[in-house]
Amino acid sequence: MTRPGLFITFEGIDGAGKSSHIEGLAQAFRAQGRTVTLTREPGGTPLAEKLRELLLHDSMDALTESLLVFAARRDHLAQVIEPALARGEVVLCDRFTDATFAYQGAGRGFDTRVLSILERMAQTGLAPDPQLMREPDLTVWFDVPVEVAAGRLASARVPDRFESQPAEFFRRVAQGYAERAAGAPHRFARIDSSLERHQVWQQLTSVFVRKGWLAIMVAAQGGPR
Numbered sequence: 001m002t003r004p005g006l007f008i009t010f011e012g013i014d015g016a017g018k019s020s021h022i023e024g025l026a027q028a029f030r031a032q033g034r035t036v037t038l039t040r041e042p043g044g045t046p047l048a049e050k051l052r053e054l055l056l057h058d059s060m061d062a063l064t065e066s067l068l069v070f071a072a073r074r075d076h077l078a079q080v081i082e083p084a085l086a087r088g089e090v091v092l093c094d095r096f097t098d099a100t101f102a103y104q105g106a107g108r109g110f111d112t113r114v115l116s117i118l119e120r121m122a123q124t125g126l127a128p129d130p131q132l133m134r135e136p137d138l139t140v141w142f143d144v145p146v147e148v149a150a151g152r153l154a155s156a157r158v159p160d161r162f163e164s165q166p167a168e169f170f171r172r173v174a175q176g177y178a179e180r181a182a183g184a185p186h187r188f189a190r191i192d193s194s195l196e197r198h199q200v201w202q203q204l205t206s207v208f209v210r211k212g213w214l215a216i217m218v219a220a221q222g223g224p225r
């Protein structure tokens with residue numbers, strides 16, 4: 001019998017530590033016999049990866065930025081996410097629409113009513129139920145103080161257009177995530193990402209064990225190296 005697909009997204013400010021754990025989670029699901037699609041936004045298709053390059057490196061205003069992230073998302077949903085869910089796969093996606101509300105909405109100050117309209121347009125009409133607006137089944141929010149995330153990134157890589165924003169921008173983005181989480185408590189799971197990697201992994205896997213999506217034994221075997 002085909003198991004239903006699962007759409008799981010990972011969110012947080014830059015440097016929160018999401019990417020460090022997603023591969024481990026993919027391995028845990030595979031160890032249970034699930035097929036996993038591991039993907040990211042902006043990106044995930046050849047077209048969306050081109051748009052990602054523009055978004056991360058070219059200057060533009062907040063409306064242009066919002067239109068580009070939703071254009072990339074529409075292509076990503078159509079080409080990758082919806083087909084994988086239809087095959088019953090687990091889709092692990094590094095960022096999705098909550099990032100748009102946090103970065104373009106709270107961070108840039110762009111009108112969230114316009115974002116909601118774009119969200120409905122971009123995320124509807126692709127699922128088996130044409131009325132359904134595709135949303136994640138679960139969103140894991142890696143919550144971390146802005147200073148901790150900045151410290152992690154400082155030694156990690158050359159900053160892109162978002163990563164080089166001032167701390168005040170990331171405070172607004174973090175507040176944006178807090179508001180999104182408060183508005184959809186059934187969908188969000190918050191984890192404290194300021195802790196050591198193994199503690200973050202433990203919190204992360206407990207979320208999946210509680211949902212019945214991972215067995216305790218499988219969760220205990222994985223984790224950051």
Ligand SMILES: Nc1ncnc2c1ncn2[C@@H]1O[C@H](COP(=O)(O)OP(=O)(O)OP(=O)(O)O)[C@@H](O)[C@H]1O
Nearest residue numbers: 013014015016017018019020152156195196197200
């Ligand atoms: N719990 C942790 N403690 C200390 N350092 C960490 C922790 N988790 C991740 N890091 C380090 O912090 C940096 C950022 O981590 P990572 O790339 O996973 O974050 P991210 O949330 O995916 O960031 P971005 O969204 O900007 O890509 C990396 O150098 C990573 O090794």
Ligand SMILES: Cc1cn([C@H]2C[C@H](O)[C@@H](COP(=O)(O)O)O2)c(=O)[nH]c1=O
Nearest residue numbers: 014041042069095096099100103162163
């Ligand atoms: C999906 C999405 C992303 N962003 C920003 C957030 C990050 O700074 C970059 C992506 O970089 P990462 O290292 O892969 O996390 O893009 C955004 O502003 N709006 C969005 O919708």
